[in-house]
Amino acid sequence: MKNREIADMFEAIADMLELLGGNAFRVNSYRKASRVIGDLTDDVADLAEAGRLQKLPGIGASTAKKIVEYIETGTMERYEKLAAEVPEGVIEMMHVPGVGPKTAGLVYKEAGIHSVTGLAEAIEAGQLTDLPGLGPKKLENILKGVAVYLAGQERVLLGRALPVAEEIAEAMRKVRGVREVLPAGSLRRRRETVGDIDILVASTEGKAVVEAFVGLRQVRDVLAAGETKGSVRVEGGLQVDCRVVPPECFGAAAQYFTGSKAHNVRLREIAIARKLKLNEYGVFRGDEPVAGETEEEVYAALGLPWIPPELREDRGEIEAAQAGELPELVELDDIQGDLHLHSTWSDGGASIEQMAEACRALGYHYLCVTDHSQSLTIAGGLGPEQLARQREEIDELNKTLEGFRILAGCEVDILGDGSLDLPDDVLAGLDFVIASIHTGMTQSTDRITRRIVAATEHPHVHAIAHPTGRIIGQREPYAIDFEALVRAAADTGTALEINAYVERLDLNAVHARAARDAGVRLVINTDAHAPDQLAMMRFGVATARRGWGAKEDVLNALPLKKLLAVLKRKHA
DNA sequence: GCCGTTTTCGGCCCGACTGTTTTCAGTCG
Numbered sequence: 367m368k369n370r371e372i373a374d375m376f377e378a379i380a381d382m383l384e385l386l387g388g389n390a391f392r393v394n395s396y397r398k399a400s401r402v403i404g405d406l407t408d409d410v411a412d413l414a415e416a417g418r419l420q421k422l423p424g425i426g427a428s429t430a431k432k433i434v435e436y437i438e439t440g441t442m443e444r445y446e447k448l449a450a451e452v453p454e455g456v457i458e459m460m461h462v463p464g465v466g467p468k469t470a471g472l473v474y475k476e477a478g479i480h481s482v483t484g485l486a487e488a489i490e491a492g493q494l495t496d497l498p499g500l501g502p503k504k505l506e507n508i509l510k511g512v513a514v515y516l517a518g519q520e521r522v523l524l525g526r527a528l529p530v531a532e533e534i535a536e537a538m539r540k541v542r543g544v545r546e547v548l549p550a551g552s553l554r555r556r557r558e559t560v561g562d563i564d565i566l567v568a569s570t571e572g573k574a575v576v577e578a579f580v581g582l583r584q585v586r587d588v589l590a591a592g593e594t595k596g597s598v599r600v601e602g603g604l605q606v607d608c609r610v611v612p613p614e615c616f617g618a619a620a621q622y623f624t625g626s627k628a629h630n631v632r633l634r635e636i637a638i639a640r641k642l643k644l645n646e647y648g649v650f651r652g653d654e655p656v657a658g659e660t661e662e663e664v665y666a667a668l669g670l671p672w673i674p675p676e677l678r679e680d681r682g683e684i685e686a687a688q689a690g691e692l693p694e695l696v697e698l699d700d701i702q703g704d705l706h707l708h709s710t711w712s713d714g715g716a717s718i719e720q721m722a723e724a725c726r727a728l729g730y731h732y733l734c735v736t737d738h739s740q741s742l743t744i745a746g747g748l749g750p751e752q753l754a755r756q757r758e759e760i761d762e763l764n765k766t767l768e769g770f771r772i773l774a775g776c777e778v779d780i781l782g783d784g785s786l787d788l789p790d791d792v793l794a795g796l797d798f799v800i801a802s803i804h805t806g807m808t809q810s811t812d813r814i815t816r817r818i819v820a821a822t823e824h825p826h827v828h829a830i831a832h833p834t835g836r837i838i839g840q841r842e843p844y845a846i847d848f849e850a851l852v853r854a855a856a857d858t859g860t861a862l863e864i865n866a867y868v869e870r871l872d873l874n875a876v877h878a879r880a881a882r883d884a885g886v887r888l889v890i891n892t893d894a895h896a897p898d899q900l901a902m903m904r905f906g907v908a909t910a911r912r913g914w915g916a917k918e919d920v921l922n923a924l925p926l927k928k929l930l931a932v933l934k935r936k937h938a
Numbered sequence: 939g940c941c942g943t944t945t946t947c948g949g950c951c952c953g954a955c956t957g958t959t960t961t962c963a964g965t966c967g
Contacts, residue, residue: 503958639943
């Protein structure tokens with residue numbers, strides 16, 4: 367699958383064209399094409415073969431031709447020509463905060479600088495002071511930017527950022543003069559990682575609110591503190607911005623600061639078509655404000671229903687909203703139970719009883735114990751006899767629990783050859799079987815796809831756990847043919863998991879969307895190894911929502927009776 | 939380079955901030 371390569375090439379073409387002073391709209395077209403191809407789960411080669419490339423938004427005759435060229439020949443002339451002209455390091459300089467295409471182009475053309483480190487050295491040696499537009503402050507600023515860039519400026523996991531944001535938001539709600547507080551930005555859209563935290567505050571007293579913000583006990587460094595905006599770093603280096611807006615603009619500001627950028631651009635285009643103007647202060651006809659106090663009225667002024675933040679990525683949500691076809695997204699309250707968790711029988715930290723109590727406290731009606739299977743000795747995997755004894759314990763516990771049911775299950779390993787780690791008759795006796803890969807993760811696309819597809823075809827496997835194996839920032843997904851997996855899951859009635867573990871979120875949002883579009887049932891599980899980890903369910907639900915998942919798409923949003931009926935069907 | 943409820947040509951998102959200027963270019967979100 368060459369989607370990623372092609373998306374990256376279009377992005378690089380955009381960067382290089384921009385640096386060379388090419389038409390800005392053309393640059394934008396390449397960026398859009400890059401995003402569209404990058405978001406695709408279908409193989410772009412299949413679309414090309416079917417002659418359907420130009421059906422994609424932002425893909426016209428010219429980019430379609432380049433895609434076909436790359437698929438057929440393995441190279442793209444446009445890209446190669448530009449790459450011969452612009453050294454890679456010059457493009458990299460553009461990614462330093464404070465350095466854009468103009469500055470990178472200038473220092474390259476006028477001073478021959480072609481790397482980020484070369485840029486820093488030249489500034490420190492005082493070599494760039496004669497260049498137009500580069501005064502001492504600008505140069506100092508670039509130097510700081512290089513330090514930030516080289517430090518890696520990593521994005522932070524949603525699971526880490528969200529609690530920080532909520533704590534700060536809670537503290538800000540207690541500040542005098544504050545009417546409303548909303549953590550906005552990519553965090554509100556529940557992206558799996560976030561770059562920084564944006565806290566939006568409605569108040570008429572900007573300065574006092576900002577002062578209170580930078581004085582919060584969580585604050586370690588104050589980066590800026592003005593009339594309407596404060597910027598700080600908290601423990602761990604995470605940057606938090608606070609913006610104060612008047613209450614009558616709060617809705618427009620919330621919309622604006624939630625993004626995504628691509629979504630906002632589309633909204634502004636719609637505004638223009640309606641002879642309106644949209645900015646962070648409201649919707650305007652001429653100078654006349656038409657909307658702004660709530661997000662609902664901002665969207666309504668553009669002829670749209672309110673769109674849930676998780677969908678705001680310009681991935682078709684605006685068209686769906688216009689057609690009145692937005693999905694009714696699954697909510698945390700819809701979740702009836704957790705179907706993938708561990709106990710002290712394998713590598714968990716709590717007894718089944720403790721896990722059950724924790725699940726009841728969350729308002730669930732059932733859980734399924736899915737300890738590891740025998741070959742995973744390092745995790746204390748269970749064999750047939752242990753599973754039988756575990757079942758006895760579960761049966762005893764179920765006698766004492768009212769209105770709650772513990773299901774007996776297993777996270778069975780998919781072995782290297784695609785067979786399962788437990789005999790069929792043992793699996794047949796379990797309520798729920800979720801299969802997963804813990805070894806041979808680096809196998810070829812062909813092998814690993816056959817392995818997982820074989821597991822979906824197994825009559826006793828109800829779901830595949832963490833289907834791509836990726837761990838955010840640590841491990842790439844398996845080289846699996848995802849389309850083939852989705853087809854197999856759809857054909858066999860096997861659910862695919864959204865593993866809610868904050869480092870996993872696997873399936874991710876784009877994969878989850880493709881699965882649900884193909885009619886595959888999703889199952890959202892925490893894979894908890896201790897009671898407190900059950901709370902990660904919210905991140906799995908957020909990912910399902912980003913994947914356009916509705917309650918009906920989610921296996922464990924079913925009430926117990928219906929769930930058991932569905933599980934039985936696969937067994938039979 | 940894309941695209942069509944004013945268009946197959948001529949448009950294409952908006953405002954703030956900063957540092958460099960003397961009216962504005964570049965960068966950012």
